[in-house]
Amino acid sequence: MTATSHHPRTRALARSLVAGTAALLLAAPGAALAAPGGAPGAPDQHPRDAAITERQALPADDGWAAAEGGTTGGSAATAEHLPDVSNRTELVAALEASGEEPSIIRVHGEIPLNADAEGNPITCEEIAEGTGYTLEGYLEAFDPATWGTAQPEGPMEEARERAADKQKQLITLSIPSNTTLIGAEEGAGLTGARLSVSGVDNVIVRNLVFADTADCFPSWDPTDGADGAWNSEYDSIQVIGGTTHVWIDHNTFTDEPMTDDTLPKHFGQTFQRHDGAVDITNGSDLVTLSWNQFTAHDKLSLIGSTDSEDRGDPGRLRVTLHHNLYEGVGQRAPRVRWGQVDVYNNHFVISDDQTVDYGYSFGVGKESHLWAEANSFTVTGDVEPAQFISHLRGEVIRTEGNLVNQREVDLLAAYNAEAPADEQLGTDTSWEPTLRECVHKAEVVGGVVDAWSGPQHGPAPGRLNAAGDC
Known part of the structure; x- marks a missing residue:
């Protein structure tokens, strides 16, 4: 299984077929799925008792988002706060109408956020109309051969900023407190979306495909690195501004179909149009990411955006990441500052034909x-x-009990054996995770995660038996 094999919605269909096979295997005691990632003997049941439903709250012990009151999202929504949406206009209206009342917003189909009032997709060139920006004009204005290494400024940079602001208004969705945003059917998802979960509490995002959150108007920084670099904005989900209690579960995050290896180069550098997948910053706290798929993407999850203490991060940024698939990705799975971050039972697939180079x-x-x-x-x-x-x-x-190609490896010892003296790391003895609903044996993690991560539609079989440690 490689990062370039299928579009995420095709992969979701394949997983639903696997799930159906697993359900049939329940009739055979001891039956097990073949593990796509190579883990033999993976149990064939999802660790939750029932199908994913719109009114589910986060289980009581399921990661940091279960602490200090837990995460219920819109599970208590009344009939007037159960909208079904199938285009950008309906989705924006539903979010605005919910206020902070418990709301469940059910997404149908694939919704493009770079879209006009009727929901029809629009191109970057169409977004830029009336701003004065063109890519050709920008490249001509800031060609290092004539512009040099000064930061871009003047009419064309101002035009880029106007165009960028138009796109930002199109693709940004502000999620209010007490909301569940959930995919209602196979293939439900958001293309080019930036979910802003800012300064709120109690949010659930489940069962969606987030595809190609791309910046139409990257900025050129001639001082970034030895040769300059293109910088983009927009994370698929941005948890920011002191937000608390967020559960992000059973989603897919991918750059497909516009993966980094398809991007052109300008000024000798990749015209980078992607930023993060899920970033958690600026004093946010109590977040659980579970059973998601991250594929064909470079920078995934930044937890804490700065080394400075002035963003309110110390004592916060408590995050759990479990049972996620990281396939063909580059870095930040996760990158952490300040927080206590529990990373267990995830499957990392690193291949030689990735669309992005592997970093760490x-x-x-x-x-x-x-x-x-x-x-x-x-x-x-x-x-x-x-x-x-x-x-x-x-x-x-x-680092405890991690496997590499089904063999246990002390990852900290492996790192320190190669690291220079001034970059050696010690063993953290300051805390120990306790909020773990279900910890599988590492030997079965590849099969369980490959089979059950990402959007799920239809009934899940039943709880894992003792062979899976749950």
């Missing part, structure tokens, strides 16, 4: 406390376990 998985940043346990790495590319950890001004990390 666990970023150890300023005052970070990242606990990585019982994860499974399936590696077919030229990547060594020492590369899984990146030293980014942090000091400690805890």
Whole structure:
């Protein structure tokens, strides 16, 4: 299974067929799914008792989002707060109408956010109309051969900013407190969307495909790196501004169909149009990401955006990531500053034909406390376990019982064996995760996660038996 094999909605259909097969296998005691990622003997049941339903709240012990009152989203919504939406206009109206009343917004079909009032997709060139921006004009104005290394400024940069602001207004969806946003059917999702979960509490996002959140108007920074770089904005989901209690579950995040390897180069650098997938910053807290798929994307999850203490991050940024699939991705899975972050039972698939270059998985940043346990790495590319950890001004990390190609590897020891003396990391003894509803044996993680991550529609079989540790 490689990062370039299928569009996410095709992959979702394939997984639903696998799920159906698993349900049939329940009749045979001891039956197990073949693990797509190579994990033998993976149990064939999803660890929750029932199908994904719109009124489900986060289970009581399921990660940091279950702490301090838990996360219920819109589970208590009354009949007037159960809208069905199938285009951008309906979705924006539903979010505005909900206020902070418990609301369940049910998404049908694939909704493009770069769209006009009727929901018809519009191009970057159409968005830029009337702003004065053209890519050709921007490239001519800031060609390093004539412009040099000064920061872009003047009429064409101002035009780019006007065009960027138009796109920002189109694609940004502000999610209010006490909301569940859920895919109601196979293939439901948002294309080119930027969900802003800012300064709110109690939000659930489930069962959706987030595809190609792309910046039409990247900015050129001639001082970024030795040769300059193109910088883009927009995360598929941005949890920011002191937001608390967020559950992001059973979604797919991907750059497909416009993966990084298809992007052109300008000024000798990739015209980068993608930023993060799910970023959690600026004092946000109590977040659980579970059973999601992250595919064909470079920078995934930034937890804490700065080494400075003035964003309200110390003592917050408590996040759990479990049972997620990271397939053909580049870095930040996650990158952590300040927070206590529990990363367990995830499957990392690293291949030699990825659409992005592999950098690292666990970023150890300023005052970070990242606990990585019982994860499974399936590696077919030229990547060594020492590369899984990146030293980014942090000091400690805890790694326990992780597998690489079904063999247990001490990831911290592997990193330290290759790291220079001034980048050595210690073992974090400052805390221990407790909010874990279901911890699988690492040997079965690849099969379980590959079969059951991403959007799920239809009944899930039943709880895992003892063989799966749940």
